[in-house]
Every structure is written in structure tokens, then in C-alpha cells.
Amino acid sequence: MKKYLCLAILIVYSALIHAQNNIEQVSLKTSLMKPHEVIKISEGHYLIDFGRAFFGTVQIKSKKSQSEPISFHLGEKLENPNKIDRNPGGTIRYSNAVLETLSEGELTTVSLVPDKRNTTGAAILLPENVGTIIPFRYCEIENLKIPIEAIEIWQKAVHYKFNDDASSFSSSNAVLDSILDLCKHTIKATSFTGYYVDGDRERIPYEADAYINQLSHYSVDNEYTMARRTNEYFIENPTWPTEWLLHTVLMFYVDYMYTGDLEPLKRHYENLKLKTLMELEGADGLISSKSPNLNKDLVKRLGFKKTGTRIRDIIDWPGARKDTGWKVATPEGERDGYEIVATNTVVNAFYYHNLKLMAEIAGFLNYKEDVVFFQNKAANTKKAINEKFLDKSKGIYIDGVGSSHSSLHGNMLPLAFDLVPKEHLKTVTKFIKSRGMACSVYGSQYLLEGLYKNNEALYASQLITDTIGDRNWWNMIKVGSTMAMEAWDMKYKPNSDWNHAWGTAPLNIVTRYMWGIKPKTPGFKVAEIKPQLGDLTFSKIKVPTLNGAIYAEYKIDEKKDAIYKIELPDNMEAEFVLPDGASKVVLNNKKIKKRKTSLALKSGTNIIKLKY
Numbered sequence: 001m002k003k004y005l006c007l008a009i010l011i012v013y014s015a016l017i018h019a020q021n022n023i024e025q026v027s028l029k030t031s032l033m034k035p036h037e038v039i040k041i042s043e044g045h046y047l048i049d050f051g052r053a054f055f056g057t058v059q060i061k062s063k064k065s066q067s068e069p070i071s072f073h074l075g076e077k078l079e080n081p082n083k084i085d086r087n088p089g090g091t092i093r094y095s096n097a098v099l100e101t102l103s104e105g106e107l108t109t110v111s112l113v114p115d116k117r118n119t120t121g122a123a124i125l126l127p128e129n130v131g132t133i134i135p136f137r138y139c140e141i142e143n144l145k146i147p148i149e150a151i152e153i154w155q156k157a158v159h160y161k162f163n164d165d166a167s168s169f170s171s172s173n174a175v176l177d178s179i180l181d182l183c184k185h186t187i188k189a190t191s192f193t194g195y196y197v198d199g200d201r202e203r204i205p206y207e208a209d210a211y212i213n214q215l216s217h218y219s220v221d222n223e224y225t226m227a228r229r230t231n232e233y234f235i236e237n238p239t240w241p242t243e244w245l246l247h248t249v250l251m252f253y254v255d256y257m258y259t260g261d262l263e264p265l266k267r268h269y270e271n272l273k274l275k276t277l278m279e280l281e282g283a284d285g286l287i288s289s290k291s292p293n294l295n296k297d298l299v300k301r302l303g304f305k306k307t308g309t310r311i312r313d314i315i316d317w318p319g320a321r322k323d324t325g326w327k328v329a330t331p332e333g334e335r336d337g338y339e340i341v342a343t344n345t346v347v348n349a350f351y352y353h354n355l356k357l358m359a360e361i362a363g364f365l366n367y368k369e370d371v372v373f374f375q376n377k378a379a380n381t382k383k384a385i386n387e388k389f390l391d392k393s394k395g396i397y398i399d400g401v402g403s404s405h406s407s408l409h410g411n412m413l414p415l416a417f418d419l420v421p422k423e424h425l426k427t428v429t430k431f432i433k434s435r436g437m438a439c440s441v442y443g444s445q446y447l448l449e450g451l452y453k454n455n456e457a458l459y460a461s462q463l464i465t466d467t468i469g470d471r472n473w474w475n476m477i478k479v480g481s482t483m484a485m486e487a488w489d490m491k492y493k494p495n496s497d498w499n500h501a502w503g504t505a506p507l508n509i510v511t512r513y514m515w516g517i518k519p520k521t522p523g524f525k526v527a528e529i530k531p532q533l534g535d536l537t538f539s540k541i542k543v544p545t546l547n548g549a550i551y552a553e554y555k556i557d558e559k560k561d562a563i564y565k566i567e568l569p570d571n572m573e574a575e576f577v578l579p580d581g582a583s584k585v586v587l588n589n590k591k592i593k594k595r596k597t598s599l600a601l602k603s604g605t606n607i608i609k610l611k612y
Helices: 002-020 174-189 207-220 224-237 249-261 261-274 296-301 344-366 368-390 409-416 424-434 444-450 457-464 472-478 505-514
Strands: 028-033 038-043 045-062 070-075 078-080 096-099 107-109 134-142 152-158 168-171 517-519 525-531 538-543 550-556 562-568 573-577 585-586 597-599 602-610
Touching: 028 045, 045 070, 070 538, 134 152, 152 174, 168 174, 174 457, 174 505, 207 249, 207 505, 224 249, 224 261, 249 261, 249 344, 261 344, 261 597, 344 368, 344 409, 344 457, 409 424, 409 444, 424 444, 424 525, 444 457, 444 505, 444 525, 457 505, 505 517, 517 550, 525 550, 562 573, 573 602
Parallel strands: 525 573
Antiparallel strands: 028 152, 038 045, 045 107, 045 134, 045 152, 070 096, 070 134, 168 538, 517 525, 538 550, 550 562, 562 602, 573 597, 585 602
16 A cells, blocks of 8 residues: 555655646647748748747648658848858757658648757756747758649747737937837747746746846737746755846746735745845855855755756856856956956945845835844845945945956946945946946846846846947847847857847836836835936836736927826836926926925826927
8 A cells, every 4th residue: 555655655756756847738829920031042942030939939831732842941140131140159959850742731730859958857848749849940841842832831830829919119310219129029939838937948947037038028928827837946956156046036026026926925925035045144244155054954945956056146147257168259258357356346246135025025024023133134245335345446346255356247236226425426327338238238237226126227227228239139130039048249249149039128128217117005006107218308118017007108399308208007107207307397387396206197098298
């Protein structure tokens, strides 16, 4: 009897593990995309451009039969205008398949060879009926003996449910519009597993990737189940970088602010406390991944299956040449020369931010003692950070204890997380601006947040829309990708891919900071709208919420007055934070006599006119 009981437990356990790495079949959708362009290369040889890359394969239906084999080449990248790159480099995808016969009237799906790395191990597995899929934009057909007009061919795209009409954006800057379009498509196309995964190379969820993915996804759709599934995954499946672990609290916090649902916070509160890594805190109020407290027991409690897992600081990715061995264009990697010391600025900036959010989370749950506990701990950590890491003579932060080096990362994270004392904001922002985009596409999330939060909107918008060189989003479009890339360019990360949602920072930054539309209270009962539209002369945005869409329009009229039209759904109010410098404020044709910093908006249409 005991033998059978053990066997039953083993079967259940195996099923749970299998379920953990798979998603419900019903969650995935299939869209058939028609060709954007068909180019005849030679007799029986055609290049088909579907316009955008999706994860999927090709489906074909013919009015005539062909008994001879037809060769299909699928890829993300072209070698020349009429040929798919067969050796695109890195993890840019190319695949070849042969269809032995083509039967008249049959709907045929081209079968692809699976990639071992992203279909085994820790990769999120797809339902068997989906088959093997890759990201591709182009299909090249060879040895087609029947007329091309006799066949119908589609890009069979696999993705999670996504409402294309839930959001929209347009502006007076065509480059900005193109970049946001790229990012929005990335969110839809990379949803093909039903989890927030890092990209096609591994198809594994990582916390930092998932957080940016979540912010961008919540900016364009009010579909929250994929984020929640991913958040749950991380409770039992954390990843090894210190800062990645420190994104867990951020993801659960954002979900609550957008949905107003306390249940995930209640259920995982103790685990979230653990994921702050406060057990690594020393007497000085700072944490270190070199702490002797990082033992096998803590590693196990954090959720790692292997107690020998080594948790270590990553700062930014990719790492330096000395770490990876890659011959990269920037030998120091994307860290701006950051000196990774045992007790360092970036890790502790994340730690402080975790403590602040945990104080709020404890308040949401009415854990009054914990509110005080986390508030005090956050205050002590902030004090320690500014005592240990802030070089007051220069007015900027060093990389950590024992370092004399100052980097972009060591300053942009304190700026983004409100750590910088008021008297040093000017020197910190000046230093940050001197470094340009000396971070990865991941790091840009925090660079841009810090700039928008500290009156540097114009410079931040210039970084987003920069078209010079290759360390910008325009370069992703220029090289031919239709999704955000893992790195600014292949030369900065030789194994990178062309389908990484962590590269979508502009999407959530424009929504949450340029337009400044965020939930002020949980569940978006009250929205915050704090526009910092820089040099735009007009813009329109539609932002989805749990309660309906927020529509906002902006234009500069012939008198150079700024006019905002804000439409709020029923049962929603908003705080509209007034931009600086307006000499006259009119709300719904009524002049606001008393000088205010914000306006209270009601559901329905609100017209705000600012005269400068």
C-alpha cells in the first residue's frame, strides 16, 4: 500500500511540475496574417514579407496539387532585399523546412525543427498541438511548380489574448510614434507562451524582464492574467541575479495598483518579505550578496531547487568582456565601468525601494506594526546609502563601499528611487546626462524614470527618440527588427535576440511618465495624470484600465496655449498635475483663481487650457 501511495504522490508531483512549465491551451490564440508583399525572385522562387515578425509557422492552402518537394525558409532577417539571411548570427532566428507534397484543397501547416535549448529544461513548454514555432517575418519558397496565384499562404501567429484596440498613441513626432508601435507589437508578439519570458533563446521568465514587460503590457491592455501567472511562477522559481530577485515585490505592487485585488498580496506576503533580501542586511542597514547569511537554508526558502545556487550581483546585462569572454564593442559591458563591490549602490537602491513598497503593502493589508517596521528600516537604509555611497564633495554617488568610481548606474538608480538629497539633485542629474545611454535596454527603464521624475523630461524624450548612432530604439527599426531587441545592437551582446520585451521601456515610460497616466489609488479608482510632453505640439493617447479607457488629447493652439482634453470612464476621478509655468489655468471654461499645483477631474470630459 505504501508503495502505491508513493507512486501516486510521484505522479501528482510530476504533473504539477509539468503544469508549471506549460499553460492552458485555451489561453493561446492563433491569428492568420496575410502577406504584406510577395516578390518573385525567379521561376518557382518567391520571397514573402508578412510585414512583422510573430512567433509561429506558415500555413498554406492550394487550388492545385504538387508532388515535388517545396522548400520553405523562415527568418527574422534579410541578407539582401530578396534573400533571408541563413546565418543571421546571435539568436536571430532562421529555419528551413521541406514539404514533400502539396495536396489540393488541404490546409497544411509547415512543421519546423524544435530548438533544444528553448524546448527543454526550465523553458516554458508549449501545448503539443501548437507544435514548433519560431519568430519570423519572412518566408522564402523554392521549387514551387504551380502558379503562386494558386496558393494562399499565411503567417500562423501564436500569441496570448490581446486587445489591439485597448490602447493607442499618436503625436507630432513620427519617430516616437514608430518606436511605440514597435514596442506595442513586441508586447503582443512575445506573449506566445502565456508567461513573460526573456525571449526566444531561452523562453524562461526572469524577474527584471518580466517587470518591464508587465509595465508595458498594463499600459496597452487591461488583461492581467498573464502577469499574475508569471508573478506566481517567481514565488517558486526565482532567478539568480540579486537585483532580479529584488524585482519581485515591484511586480506584485504594480499588479495591486492596477487591479485593486489584494488576494495575491495576502497569499504571498511572507514570501514578498523574504524576497526583499532583508536577511542579508548588516548592522549598517545595507545588504550584500556576500553576506554570511546567504546560506543554503535561505537559498532554499527563497525558492531555489538547488541549495548550491549562487546569488550574485549583475548590475546590468550584458556583463563586461572579462565576465563573458565576448569581443564586445564596449569591453566594460553595459555597466558604464561599474565596480561591483560587496556592498554596492545599485543593489542597495533596489533594497531601499523594496522596503518602501513593503511599507505600503503592509498598509494595504492593515498590518500596522509592519508598516512602522518597514518605514523605519527604509529610513535607516536611505541614511546609510547617502552616508556610505554619496561623495558629498562631488555631489554624486560612487559604486559602493571601497570604490572610488562613479557610474551612470550608481547614480540613475538612486535618482529613480528618490534617494538623492535635494541639495545634490542638480549634480547627480548633471552627471547622469554626461553619460548618455551608457546602459542596456533594461537599464534604460530606470534612467528614463529618474529623469522624468526630476524635471528632465526634454532630455529623456530626446533619448527615446534619438536617431544618431546605434544605442537607441531607432537602431532596432533601422536594422530591420519589428520587435524590441535584447541589446542596442548585436555588437554589444553577440548572442542576443530580436524579440525581447525588456526593450519596451519607451511604451510604459511614455504612458506613465511623458503622459503621466498612472493609478493614484489601487484599482485606478483615482488616476494621476502628470503630463510632461516636452516639445510635442500634439498628442493623443488611449490608456486601458480595469474601469475603462482613459482618453487624453493635447495640442498647442494658434495662440500658443496648451489645451488638454481628458475623458475619464464612469466611476473614476483623476488628479491632473499642472505643468510648471502656466500664468492662467482654465478648467471647463472656468478660470481657476487660486494658484494650484493640481486639478481634480471628474468622470466624463474635462477640458484644461493653460496660458503661458
